Amino acid sequence: MDLSLFAQYGPLLLKGFGVTIFCWLVGTICAMALGLAIALAERYGPRPLRWLIRAYIEIIRGTPFLVQLFLLYYGGPLVGLRLDALPAGLLGLTIYGSPYFAEIFRSGFNAVPVGQIEAARAIGMAEPTILARIMLPVALVSALPALVNFAIILTKETVILSIITVPEIMYQVNRMGAETFAFVEATLALALFYWALVEVISRLGRRLERRVTRFMIERV
């Protein structure tokens, strides 16, 4: 193990971390918002829209991010869509993540007892209010671990942005590996970084979880 390598490549790797975190944050937030919109459109939308959404979900969810990103970035110009690497990467992440988030939200809504929704309807509450005040808070109890799960998975999907030359962590790790052949050290750096990032996300997730389950009685 050659530790001097870390001194040499440290700044580059740190820059890569920064880019990864930026891409992940923006991508996750946008994908989650789009996913929620999709889940709602599928729940409340007219029938033809629901079919369209179903097709969107299955196609995006069913194909690898690598393929989507490759088509978007390298295939896009063939049909006149020319994006720079970073915007393409963020757009790609948003699209790729949205169906997963949509399904997780659908799962969560499934878990809300109908009686609670009926109680809100019975007093004439409007559907958007019911959603925000009753369904989302209750759905989060069951959906939050799955949301955190997928946010964590997205941190790892960002490595694919390296194929379109977004200078994120994998891109820099590859560079370090290719230039020095120190693949083991580079991989180790990658693993450590991810463990740190994921640990932070899980901790935040657990804290949020404690918040959304505050109303429940613990039985241990």
Added chain:
Amino acid sequence: DQLADVKAAGKLELATDMHYAPFDMLNNGTYEGVTKDLFDEVAKDLGVTPNYMDVPWTAELPGLEAGKFDMVIAPVTITPERLQRYTFTLPIADATVGLVKAASNDAIQKPEDLAGKNVGVQQGTAQEKQLQAYGDKIGGIEIKGYGTADEAYADLAAGRLDAVAGSSPNLAYLVKNRGDVFAPVQPAFGAPTYFAWVLRKDDASKSLADAVNQSILKMHEDGRLKAIQEKWFGAATDLPTEVPQN
């Protein structure tokens, strides 16, 4: 002693990244290319059966060090830094830098035309270093690094790049296959560099490296090397008969 072990086992475990045409590629699921043709001969000389494994580039050298394979036969450009960490065999092909551009692009006729232009290259390669040096000489080139050469070619086709730099044999094969899209920029530039195979840098590996080198030398002499080069590149280049140290 690795040679003895290999002979005793009767087979050689070999790792290569099977998407680096024309050296290593999969055609309908069958492995073929320059490396395979060459190593089939080497194996015959050694009297062992070769077992070719497709392993992504990033896993090859760690796997070699972990003892999962005996050799990495993906073509690796010889550089002084790498020589410190691994044992290289004799060169098996030319790795000098070449350039391709989009066939439809008439603005670029010679390497000097690339001053100030976007040029793609596989990141971290010896070719990238040489391109950098060349760029400094002609007054600046915008270099973009890619994970693999394939992505650089795709971006050239997509129009984001003006040219791609790579090893000459690889580019020649690209142009041969996709002449409709890509065209070479002549002449090649930079110092001559070479591809070779890689073994662990320990005493036990020395015997095997020597045996492989013997076999390569034999192929130099009896013309098999030349024939294989002509088969894949259309022409043969002279290769040094000892491991270059720079």
Added chain:
Amino acid sequence: MDASAVEISNVDKFFGPFQALKKVSLSIPPEKVTCLIGPSGSGKSTLLRCINFLEAYDAGEIRIDGELIGYESPGGRRMPARRLRAMRRRIGMVFQQFNLWPHMTAQENVAEGLIRVRGLPRAEAASRAAEALRKVGLADKMANHPARLSGGQQQRVAIARAIAMEPKLMLFDEPTSALDPELVGEVLTVMKRLAAEGMTMVVVTHEMGFAAHVADQVAFMEKGEMVTHGTAAEIFKGASDPRLRSFLESYNERNAI
């Protein structure tokens, strides 16, 4: 026109092949208490849920203050969500299973509708909610979430939640099932006061004593049919229908302690 607060005519309701309501008709007079009684599974809850259209009825009509609920016209298309919502604002409901919102405290459960539906400012809604909870004897449990309340306490929160909205028509589905005799008496008092203040009430109950005390009209259902209805005295004293008689007998046998 029609003087009924709720006019139910020939309502059918199917759950798959099972018919839960069979040509049910009933007029509910305004500003009076109507009790629905009948054996378990006779369709009382279903009828109540049809009145505020939580359950879509399959045939017949239900009119609230003369206005058809749920459909544009009898047997026609569904009415727009906005209009349905507007109608429901005038109807309150206490559910058999309470259906409290588990993530809100008792006070928040009551205040929520005041804020979101009635548009009251938070502070006022909170103080009104506190007031409503005090009336049902829950002053010291206002900050508890439903999971931390006893059965009877939950039921009282549900009652407070409905009453705080001050609806014109109130639907109670067994509002006293989890209450002890003292509280039943109090709920009875509250109902009588509400009726005096002009609220129309429909109450599903199994407690005949309660019905006898509170009801202006009593309706007896069985197997999805409206068997008979009349004043409390008519139903409980001079019951002529044999099904009703046998239903009541078992109660009279036991009610004295």
Added chain:
Amino acid sequence: MDASAVEISNVDKFFGPFQALKKVSLSIPPEKVTCLIGPSGSGKSTLLRCINFLEAYDAGEIRIDGELIGYESPGGRRMPARRLRAMRRRIGMVFQQFNLWPHMTAQENVAEGLIRVRGLPRAEAASRAAEALRKVGLADKMANHPARLSGGQQQRVAIARAIAMEPKLMLFDEPTSALDPELVGEVLTVMKRLAAEGMTMVVVTHEMGFAAHVADQVAFMEKGEMVTHGTAAEIFKGASDPRLRSFLESYNERNAI
């Protein structure tokens, strides 16, 4: 030794700072029906849940047939899960909120325990479950999931589920709250028969008439305290405690129709 089926002595239970049970003591005689009455929130459900250790009590002792439940020794460590399980097999419970398993049909709800706990073969469990459901008048609803049952039907499934297990001790938390008078009478009959067959029963109820008819012993709780207990006659006729008297008065006022 101790002749009580359940011996509760000086039991305390806290929910955070709130004390739900305060030094509660009670002997429950074997093969008899004991009714627990008291205002909402007085700790009846909590006491019942302590008896089968669904709620861990904080001080005192509860002994089932002389055996301490929940702890190795009074105030000691928790008992091993295996032994707790063995004790619970002899105790049945009907919950205030029913707690049916929503993913199983009525029949499966009843059969599940017979298969998993009693180890009966599937076929026999199914036929016993069908038999138990027939007895509570649900022969035609056996294949319904709980969501497709009325409140009273759900409660009857819960009763059938508990009775089918043939426990020696049965804990009922308001087993008739959602039942109509006819069914209440039937449940009463069933209980009397079970008591005659040797089952010990503890019943939380708000229906004084029911308690008066079924109970051998009646215990009155208030604010987490065991106020008084005695035979049904002692409690309902000669009530001397002022709190008990005011509790009962509101009932007597209303119970006649």
Added chain:
Amino acid sequence: MFSTATFMADLSTLAWAARFTLLVSVLGIALGLVIGALICAARLSRNRVLRGFAALWVSFLRGVPLLVQLLLAYYLLPVIGIDVPAMVAAVVTLGICASAYISEIWRGAIAALPPGQAEAAEAIGMRPRDIWTRILLPQAITMSLPALINELILLVKASSLVSVVGILEVTRMSQAIAGSTFRPLEAYLAAGCIYLVINLCLATFGRVLERRLAV
């Protein structure tokens, strides 16, 4: 530009490689579901040690990229004397990694179940094993099925990483094709189609199950 002939040829080549993708993901899923259930049970158990172990399991397996786990399992474990065939290393690593995610999904669903569900089972003296398999998991699975199918689909796609231990599955094969034909668009599109077919099957299965389980 786009060559349909190449695309079709790629498709047939990839269909052949799909058997490895299928094999690895099906076995990985099966393993992941079983271990996931156990880890979830451990995470929610009363036993402190079990809980800590499960928390560590989830934290490690979610924290370290699957790629790294595979490299560890295949290239580093031999160093301490555990040398397994590539296929076994791939399936086990994939299954173990998936178990961490699956257990979290179920944990969320179980947290949302009314506590009375388990209490009713405990009260009759049901064993924890039966409470889990008969009461909690069936409801949790039904409730979280869309999220679970999400996870399984991700697993199918993550199986592409097993190429680092030398298994020639769909993604790797498509890269190989792209490298030799210099037509990456066609190759990747073909790979996308193969994954889509597999995942559509999974998704459809999930939907049918969802409709079946809905009560």
